[in-house]
Amino acid sequence: MANTQEYPRNKEGSNIGKIVVNRDLCIAAISCIAVSEATFQLDDESKVVVIDANTADDETLTAAAESCPTKAILLFDKAGTQVCPK
Numbered sequence: 684m685a686n687t688q689e690y691p692r693n694k695e696g697s698n699i700g701k702i703v704v705n706r707d708l709c710i711a712a713i714s715c716i717a718v719s720e721a722t723f724q725l726d727d728e729s730k731v732v733v734i735d736a737n738t739a740d741d742e743t744l745t746a747a748a749e750s751c752p753t754k755a756i757l758l759f760d761k762a763g764t765q766v767c768p769k
């Protein structure tokens with residue numbers, strides 16, 4: 684079972700309902716943090732955590748998830764369908 688962490692998102696007007704991070708895949712490349720440091724940070728194990736799932740807009744979140752070289756960040760819409768990476 685993958686070492687995943689789920690973060691619900693309740694941002695008004697957003698199509699993204701959940702951010703899922705696969706900690707096993709995170710290699711601390713920090714490209715996601717470069718795109719949205721309001722959303723992503725590294726913890727003391729140098730694995731990504733979501734510090735705020737609601738601040739960034741959908742475009743920024745999508746760009747951050749797409750920037751991850753190992754596809755460690757997954758985005759799901761409010762119906763539970765994975766929307767990123769496609």
Ligand code: SF4
Binds near residue numbers: 752755
């Ligand atoms: S871009 Fe991917 S590998 Fe890099 S810190 Fe973010 S989740 Fe981890």
